[in-house]
Amino acid sequence: MSFFFTALAAFFLLLMLFLFVWQSLPVWRQSGLAYVTGESWYFRQQEFGALAMIYGTLVVSLLALLLAAPVGIGAALFTAEILPRRWRLPVKAAVELLAGVPSVVYGLLGILFLRNWVYDGLQYLDLLSGDTLLTAGILLALMILPTVMTLSDDALRTVPAAQGRAARGLGLTRAETAIxxxxxxxxxxxVSALLLALGRVLGETIAVFLVVGRRDNALPESWLSLRPLVEAGQTLTSKLGGSEINIAYGDPLHWAAMVGLALLLLIVVAGITWLGNILMRRKEGESYASLH
Amino acid sequence: MRRCIDRLFVLATAACLLFALGVISFIVGVIVWRGFGALSWQFLTDQIRSAGAAGGIFYNIVGTLILLATALIVCVPLATGLALMHGVYLKKQRSRERLWLFLSVLNGVPSILFGLFGLMVFVKFFAWGKSWLAGGVLLGLMILPTVAVALLERIKTLPRPYIEAAAGLGLSDSQRVWSVVLPQSVGGLVTGLLLGLARAAGETAPIMFTATIFAGANIPTGIKESPVLSLPYHIFVLAQDSFDPAAAENLWGSALVLLGLVLLLSLLALPARLNFHEEAEK
Known part of the structure; x- marks a missing residue:
């Protein structure tokens, strides 16, 4: 029985991979690698280049991680090293609970508050609207903050308490002990906690969809330019979540181009998960932290 | 100097924590504050009217519960199988590591990809159209790693004497599973299911192409072409294109109900979860 159910679950994941590869074949055949590096996506002209969406996904995810990591790790250092024991539990409980707030709720708050704040706050930049890559990045950062916090806290607490006490006994300050x-x-x-958070941000759809602006072909003139941050953009997931998926179904090439986006996403996220797994395995065998 | 840095460190990390707690309280506070006004008996028991501007969310709640129940039924045997495979049947460390990697990868698969997979397989290939069954199956697969790992962690912490006693009696693997392992670790399964369902309840991406519509469905009577309404999709649609104040009121009410459902499920799982974290410390 167990063998059968395990095989069934494994079959499901393989089937997903197989379907994504198979259904996206036409676009690989037509464009090859130009599908990934192509700058323009105009489905009426049968032109499919995914670069703008890859760019959007990268910008949003890195921004979210850059904002959430310092705050999350800082907060975890406080809960794990300094906060008295009787406060620890309620704080941990609140954070654990809130790590599960649905993404559509974050999206709703993003639409009703965050995008107005971004628009009003950055008025001197002449924004066209509050739906920008920056808005999506901030929203995602807030969304993964509880996860980063609680996983970092778990990681810090795998260090035996006796070592901390020994360090304090040797005269190190709290900061020195912590670091x-x-x-x-x-x-x-x-790192493994951050990779897990990165995987989640890369694949997050609903919250991003609601605030990213969903503007196709939004690529900067120069790669280092910060201007696209305050303009509308498109990510892999917001494209997949949109209504274009229904338009695409009738046309093999267009459909293949859409499924290709899913394939790219699956490969990247699986790669990141695998990396996180390797990191954890070397030190302490299987860890709960790699699955949250 | 060192004192100074130490103080600074404590202050900075405390600020981080306060900021995080502030964000959390803001989110919950806003939803409760704005949503509370919309809540009424009628709101919870009436069907949707005038595109969400009037009426209530009865069938949205029912639809979400149908999806959750289906996910539960799909998930239990699969998760139990995977956990037992890892905890009992696989004897080699290497194969266990492979299974763990598989669970991690499955856990990492973005939820929109489950939606796309469901669109290909259930909606188009099986020609079900939008169906509650497709949504339930997808949600069940999505939460599979969470549930399997919770059960697995419990199996791994079973007291050794139990296992040794079973082995001493000459029980086979299967006898051992049915008489010792499963009865002793069923709590882990329950915790995992609560956590998993809390996640599944709020997911929109896997069900929006496969199982749920905005209006015009009630209790499904078959499999083909039988969509349900759901809470997250309701919020998702209203959030996008509603400038009607009456709809906004309903929107906040729905968000509060969804948040309440999710938090209730996670709250039930919380004691076991915190226990686990605290034990890890020792």
């Missing part, structure tokens, strides 16, 4: 003992020993867990 040179706890962080130094748990960095693998931290």
């Amino acid at each position: 040179w003992v706890s962080l130094a020993q748990s960095w693998r867990g931290m």
Whole structure:
């Protein structure tokens, strides 16, 4: 029985991979690698280049991670190292609970508050609207903050308490203990927590969809330009979540181009998960932290 | 100097924590504050009217519960199978690591990809159209890693004497599973299911192409072409194109109900979860 159910679950994942590869074949055959590097996506002209969406996904995800990681790790350092024990539990409980707030709720708050704040706050930049890559990045950062916090806290607490006490006994301050003992020993867990968060941000659809603006072919003139941050853009997931998927179904090439986006996403996220797994395995065998 | 840095460190990390807690309270506070006004007995028991501007969300709640129940039924045997495979049947460390990698990858698959997969397989290939069954199956597969891992963690912490006693009696693997492992670790399964369902309840991406519509469905009577309404999709649609104040009121009410459902499920799972974290410390 167990063998059968395990095989069934494995079959499902393989089938998903197989379907995505198979259904996206036409676009690979037509464009090859130009599908990934192509700058324009005009489905009426049968022109499919995914670069703008890859760019959007990367910008939004890195922004979210850059904003959430310092705050999340900082907060975890406080809960794990400094907060008295009797406060720890309620804080941990609140954070754990809130890590599960549905993304559509974040999306709703993004639409009703965040995009107005971004629009009003950055008025001197002449924004066209509050739906920007920056808005999506901030919203995602807020969304993964509880996850980053609680996983970093778990990682910090895998360091035996006796080592912290020994370090304090040797005359190290709290800051020095936290950094040179706890962080130094748990960095693998931290990185793995961040990779997990990255995987989640890359694949998040609903919250991004609602605030990113969904403008096709939004590529900057120069790669280092920060201007696209405050303009509308498109990510892999917001494209897949839109109504274009229904238009695409009748046309093999267009459909293949859409499925190709899914394939890219699946490969990247699976790669990141695999990396996180390797990091954790070397040190402490199987860890709960790699699955949240 | 070192003192100074130490103080600064404590202050900075405390600020991080306060900021995070502030965000959390803001989110919950806003939803409760704005949503509370919309809540009424009528809102919970009436069907949707005038595109969400009037009426209530009865069938949305029912639809979400139908999806959750289906996900539960799909998930239990699969998750149990995977956990037992890992905890009991696989004897080699290497194969266990492979299974773990598989669970992690499945856990990482973005939810929109489940939706796309469902669109290809259930909606188009099986020609079901939008169906509650497709949505339930997809949600069940999506939460599979969460549930399997929760059960697995419990199996791994079973007291050794139990296992040894079973082995001493000469029980086979299957006898051991039915008489010792499963009865002793069923709590892990329950915790995992609560956590998984809390996640599934709020997911929009896997069901929006495969199982749920905005209006015009009630209790499904078959499989083909039998969509349901759902809470997250309701919020998703209203959030996009509603400038009608009456609809906004309903929107906040629905968000509060959804948040309440999700938090209730996670709250029930919380004691076991915190226990696990606290034990890890020792």
